[in-house]
Amino acid sequence: VPLYFKHAKGARLTDVDGNEYVDFVCGFGPVILGHGHEEVCAAAARGARNVQQTGGQHLAEVELAEAIAGTVPSVETVRFSTTGSEAVHGALRLARAVTAKNLVVKFASHYHGWLDGVFHTIGAMPPGLPDGAGVATGSSADVVVVEWGDETALEELFRRAGKAIAAVIMEPLPCNQGVFYPPDGFLEAARRITAEYGALLVFDEVITGFRIGLGGAQGLFSVTPDITVLAKSMANGFPLSAFGAGHDLMGMVARNEAVHAGTYNGGGSSVAAGLATIEALCRDEGHYERMERLGSRLKAGLESSAKVHGLNLQTRGPGPVFYAWFTDGRMVDSLSDHLKADMALYTRFAELMLDEGVRIIPAGRWYLTTAHEDPEIDRALEAADSSLARLSG
Numbered sequence: 142v143p144l145y146f147k148h149a150k151g152a153r154l155t156d157v158d159g160n161e162y163v164d165f166v167c168g169f170g171p172v173i174l175g176h177g178h179e180e181v182c183a184a185a186a187r188g189a190r191n192v193q194q195t196g197g198q199h200l201a202e203v204e205l206a207e208a209i210a211g212t213v214p215s216v217e218t219v220r221f222s223t224t225g226s227e228a229v230h231g232a233l234r235l236a237r238a239v240t241a242k243n244l245v246v247k248f249a250s251h252y253h254g255w256l257d258g259v260f261h262t263i264g265a266m267p268p269g270l271p272d273g274a275g276v277a278t279g280s281s282a283d284v285v286v287v288e289w290g291d292e293t294a295l296e297e298l299f300r301r302a303g304k305a306i307a308a309v310i311m312e313p314l315p316c317n318q319g320v321f322y323p324p325d326g327f328l329e330a331a332r333r334i335t336a337e338y339g340a341l342l343v344f345d346e347v348i349t350g351f352r353i354g355l356g357g358a359q360g361l362f363s364v365t366p367d368i369t370v371l372a373k374s375m376a377n378g379f380p381l382s383a384f385g386a387g388h389d390l391m392g393m394v395a396r397n398e399a400v401h402a403g404t405y406n407g408g409g410s411s412v413a414a415g416l417a418t419i420e421a422l423c424r425d426e427g428h429y430e431r432m433e434r435l436g437s438r439l440k441a442g443l444e445s446s447a448k449v450h451g452l453n454l455q456t457r458g459p460g461p462v463f464y465a466w467f468t469d470g471r472m473v474d475s476l477s478d479h480l481k482a483d484m485a486l487y488t489r490f491a492e493l494m495l496d497e498g499v500r501i502i503p504a505g506r507w508y509l510t511t512a513h514e515d516p517e518i519d520r521a522l523e524a525a526d527s528s529l530a531r532l533s534g
């Protein structure tokens with residue numbers, strides 16, 4: 142439904158016709174403190190007035206870099222970009238430069254942005270094919286796709302081709318085609334195998350960074366990658382991303398041997414928004430507990446309401462970002478289960494929810510913000526109850 146919005150505040154949106162919606166799309170993930178967060182907006186305005194674009198460094202970048210290094214375990218030094226796709230590109234360029242190898246291993250269903258080098262096997266495409274028209278065919282030769290969680294396949298691949306592999310990139314908590322926790326020990330295995338063969342482990346925490354906790358997925362799972370990519374929740378919706386690692390690894394970028402460029406990198410308003418967002422998140426770690434509690438309430442309410450109406454709705458993932466599917470009752474634990482779920486029914490559910498004043502992503506992912514409170518969850522559960530009744534009727 143091509144909605145046009147005229148106002149967004151906290152957890153609520155208003156469209157051009159004056160209809161109000163409780164929002165669970167949250168800008169597809171970046172909005173973590175709620176829309177129009179006063180402190181972040183004021184900081185961004187000050188940042189724009191103070192140092193917006195000089196083509197040089199400015200102090201706020203250092204403060205933001207220190208704030209990130211203080212919270213994300215793998216990061217000592219960062220480079221700022223504007224989008225997640227660019228920061229992934231920077232991370233992989235760095236990995237290839239440092240290892241002097243070319244191949245990148247990614248996992249089926251993991252999304253790392255829309256650039257050619259990683260736009261492979263995100264949905265139902267067989268391994269080795271790009272996910273849409275117009276992607277450079279040559280880019281497929283630089284990527285090897287492995288099933289998520291398949292330690293044996295990863296180990297076997299390294300045994301065969303380890304000499305050529307520069308990096309393994311993953312969403313450590315995959316969120317794009319279903320939210321799926323890694324199988325027990327898999328992140329540790331990826332850490333061990335990459336280290337053994339001299340490849341770098343890259344965690345794409347574009348969604349999970351600052352969303353599921355201050356330390357992101359690496360904080361949650363206590364596995365430390367070589368390079369981390371951050372974006373979305375680090376600046377509450379302002380265009381800001383980063384890739385970071387230890388001082389030694391980042392040296393090649395600092396010395397301009399591995400080039401990372403971008404006219405708008407480190408723009409004053411985005412950097413100020415990032416700093417204000419991280420400060421607000423750090424000030425009250427209770428934010429994450431609250432999102433977890435509200436998300437749990439929401440997930441349980443959706444599942445039980447569906448049951449009452451004779452439907453099978455399953456949810457997976459932590460409170461601040463989770464996924465929901467209609468299934469035939471089987472558990473959804475993998476990409477192939479995800480692809481078997483009833484997407485047409487879910488799309489209809491999302492349309493009915495919109496009618497009821499609740500905006501959700503038709504693909505199945507839900508995001509919460511620190512601005513969501515019990516009344517927003519109540520409202521979503523009431524809307525779900527009547528939407529599910531209409532769906533089953």
Ligand SMILES: Cc1ncc(COP(=O)(O)O)c(C=O)c1O
Nearest residue numbers: 224225226252253254345347348
């Ligand atoms: C895990 C992950 N990596 C990278 C990206 C690309 O980020 P952007 O859309 O800012 O280019 C996304 C976007 O959704 C993402 O979810």
